[in-house]
Amino acid sequence: MDERSVWEKIADQLRSRSMWMLHYCTGCGAVELPPSMTSRFDMERLGMGPMATPRQADILLITGYLSVKTLRRVIYTYEKMADPKYVIGFGSCTINGGIYFDSYSTINRLDYYLPVDLYIAGCMPRPEAILNAFNTLMEMIRKGEANGWKRYKENYEWYKQNQLRSLGEVIVHDEFHE
Amino acid sequence: MTGLATAGRVAGVLFTAFFFGLTFEGIGRKITARIQKRYGPPWYQNFIDVFKTLTKHGWTHGWIFDFGVLMALGGVIATLSFVPLGNLVAFPGLDNFFVIAYLFTVGALGMAMGMVGTGNPWASIGVARALTLMLGYEVPYLIVITTLLFYYKTGNISSIIEAQAQAGEWNIVKFPIGALVALISLQGMLGKEPFEAPIAPAEIASGPMVELSAKYMGLLMLMNTFMEFIEISLFVDFFLGGGTFFVFLLKYFIVWTFAVMVSAVLPRFRIEQAVAFYWTVPILLAFLQAFFVVNGWVF
Amino acid sequence: MTNSMNNNVAEILEKAKKLFDVRVEDIAERQHKLIAENDKTIPLLAFLKESGYSHLSILTCIDWIEEKRFELVYILFNWSNGVTLLVSTFIDRDKPVFYTVKDMWPTAEYYERDVHEFFGVEFEGNERCRLPLFLELWNDLPPLRKDFDPLKFSKEHFPDREYEKDAIHEAKIIRADLEDTRGDING
Numbered sequence: 119m120d121e122r123s124v125w126e127k128i129a130d131q132l133r134s135r136s137m138w139m140l141h142y143c144t145g146c147g148a149v150e151l152p153p154s155m156t157s158r159f160d161m162e163r164l165g166m167g168p169m170a171t172p173r174q175a176d177i178l179l180i181t182g183y184l185s186v187k188t189l190r191r192v193i194y195t196y197e198k199m200a201d202p203k204y205v206i207g208f209g210s211c212t213i214n215g216g217i218y219f220d221s222y223s224t225i226n227r228l229d230y231y232l233p234v235d236l237y238i239a240g241c242m243p244r245p246e247a248i249l250n251a252f253n254t255l256m257e258m259i260r261k262g263e264a265n266g267w268k269r270y271k272e273n274y275e276w277y278k279q280n281q282l283r284s285l286g287e288v289i290v291h292d293e294f295h296e
Numbered sequence: 297m298t299g300l301a302t303a304g305r306v307a308g309v310l311f312t313a314f315f316f317g318l319t320f321e322g323i324g325r326k327i328t329a330r331i332q333k334r335y336g337p338p339w340y341q342n343f344i345d346v347f348k349t350l351t352k353h354g355w356t357h358g359w360i361f362d363f364g365v366l367m368a369l370g371g372v373i374a375t376l377s378f379v380p381l382g383n384l385v386a387f388p389g390l391d392n393f394f395v396i397a398y399l400f401t402v403g404a405l406g407m408a409m410g411m412v413g414t415g416n417p418w419a420s421i422g423v424a425r426a427l428t429l430m431l432g433y434e435v436p437y438l439i440v441i442t443t444l445l446f447y448y449k450t451g452n453i454s455s456i457i458e459a460q461a462q463a464g465e466w467n468i469v470k471f472p473i474g475a476l477v478a479l480i481s482l483q484g485m486l487g488k489e490p491f492e493a494p495i496a497p498a499e500i501a502s503g504p505m506v507e508l509s510a511k512y513m514g515l516l517m518l519m520n521t522f523m524e525f526i527e528i529s530l531f532v533d534f535f536l537g538g539g540t541f542f543v544f545l546l547k548y549f550i551v552w553t554f555a556v557m558v559s560a561v562l563p564r565f566r567i568e569q570a571v572a573f574y575w576t577v578p579i580l581l582a583f584l585q586a587f588f589v590v591n592g593w594v595f
Numbered sequence: 596m597t598n599s600m601n602n603n604v605a606e607i608l609e610k611a612k613k614l615f616d617v618r619v620e621d622i623a624e625r626q627h628k629l630i631a632e633n634d635k636t637i638p639l640l641a642f643l644k645e646s647g648y649s650h651l652s653i654l655t656c657i658d659w660i661e662e663k664r665f666e667l668v669y670i671l672f673n674w675s676n677g678v679t680l681l682v683s684t685f686i687d688r689d690k691p692v693f694y695t696v697k698d699m700w701p702t703a704e705y706y707e708r709d710v711h712e713f714f715g716v717e718f719e720g721n722e723r724c725r726l727p728l729f730l731e732l733w734n735d736l737p738p739l740r741k742d743f744d745p746l747k748f749s750k751e752h753f754p755d756r757e758y759e760k761d762a763i764h765e766a767k768i769i770r771a772d773l774e775d776t777r778g779d780i781n782g
């Protein structure tokens with residue numbers, strides 16, 4: 119943590135004050151975001167906002183359960199994002215499968231496939247919990263603790279192996295892309 | 297010595313556009329937030345955004361993309377240094393409308409080229425929409441500006457500002473219909489609602505900017521700020537009588553706030569609706585204004 | 596109005612009984628289930644489509660594992676009187692083959708692919724039936740069959756989080772404490 123140069127520390131200050139978020143709402147939980155963006159909780163006062171594309175985003179917010187099919191797309195999306203990037207797992211399903219723990223098509227823990235910086239527990243977490251999590255993430259970025267993107271690079275082999283074990287193949291083959 | 301003074305003036309213009317452009321954008325976000333009953337980000341949020349994007353590690357999409365981004369930013373900076381900010385003119389005597397109109401396309405074309413160079417279909421759709429929209433707003437706008445140039449018999453913007461100061465009344469009073477048309481066109485130039493289709497974030501994933509990561513995003517944000525600065529400055533110079541530097545900034549702020557407030561409450565036109573709108577109401581009003589001017593009915 | 600509509604429905608059900616000897620079960624006021632023989636289902640569907648039940652809401656399947664058969668259910672809807680008809684037929688579970696209705700309803704192609712993917716029913720005439728739709732790279736039993744064990748599959752493919760604490764055990768201890776204190780208070 120002390121390896122950061124002065125420039126990195128300044129950059130981390132900037133990054134913590136301007137976080138653009140890509141919310142991948144494949145499961146439930148998307149409905150908790152509008153209250154945290156609009157006038158009740160107003161995420162924009164913290165410098166956060168939704169972004170339309172993975173290239174511009176800093177945070178990948180994954181809400182609710184992830185099916186195998188969507189996990190392939192999420193891995194694509196994550197690898198498209200520019201460093202430094204942060205992943206937030208949202209809801210019980212990303213932590214341990216939640217009520218879908220025995221499903222044939224949903225994964226049980228997200229940090230096995232992608233480096234998660236922060237989890238928000240609950241089914242569903244309330245907007246207060248979301249804002250609290252973002253505050254914690256800001257704090258972590260300022261201290262240089264949100265290093266998921268570095269971990270993903272260092273342990274790339276391990277993550278790839280896990281992805282292949284559950285998915286068979288990460289590359290998407292379907293009738294609409296070929 | 298004159299070379300040094302010119303360099304200083306250019307630096308002054310660029311710094312003004314950078315600092316006040318980003319500040320006014322931040323204030324604009326705050327105004328939008330207040331209209332939506334939110335608290336809104338701090339006024340310096342856009343500075344943080346730009347500098348943050350510069351600290352990230354992004355990707356290029358080939359040399360044509362790099363070149364397009366640089367051409368866009370460079371073209372806009374070149375255009376900006378010819379725009380008179382009230383009485384701050386970087387190149388006195390050269391602040392001709394035709395120079396600005398000509399250089400302005402360099403930036404727009406650079407952006408179009410770079411963004412299409414990413415190969416992303418959303419970017420192509422966004423650029424196509426932006427150029428289509430340009431076809432819509434440029435025609436009425438150019439008719440009005442040509443009318444103005446015809447009336448004053450000069451293409452020099454400083455002369456038009458001076459003429460307004462001598463006459464003691466602004467062009468917005470003299471040419472109310474033309475000013476209205478220019479204001480409507482300005483909304484389209486700024487890419488604000490209801491003419492926001494080129495960058496529609498929800499349907500085409502922010503259009504031209506879809507593949508921009510990190511530094512490229514930051515440079516394009518700066519380019520966007522400079523472009524807005526040019527467009528509003530031209531309106532202030534042509535219709536609100538320019539003025540000294542600080543008066544100019546005040547007028548600029550009022551026009552910008554008006555545009556932001558309009559955009560905060562309006563939905564979005566589809567692209568063909570926008571062009572159809574521009575080619576009916578504003579173009580007829582522009583012709584009406586031209587008719588008045590040609591017949592000498594200006595008071 | 597209501598009378599004539601009901602008459603209309605009753606008339607069609609009578610005709611269906613006579614022509615295709617279906618068994619009719621009334622589910623609700625505007626819902627009727629028609630259970631048809633295997634080979635008479637397609638003509639029955641064609642007849643109902645001609646009689647106004649032109650909207651195929653869904654084609655789905657039920658696994659009756661003890662009776663060793665699948666039940667295919669076509670849900671038809673009539674937009675003019677709001678009546679829903681469920682046409683159901685039973686096919687053999689060991690050799691699940693049926694005929695496609697995609698020429699009558701083009702959307703049925705996707706419902707058939709869905710049923711094929713989740714139950715393994717083949718639809719003759721639908722050549723795109725075998726293409727994957729939801730499950731990519733699936734190489735196990737079709738997952739909605741009753742003899743498929745999703746928990747086992749999940750344990751094999753998707754690693755669980757290993758908890759260091761036994762949360763349930765701890766909760767029992769806490770609860771025992773609570774009961775003790777409550778006992779104290781009461782006593």
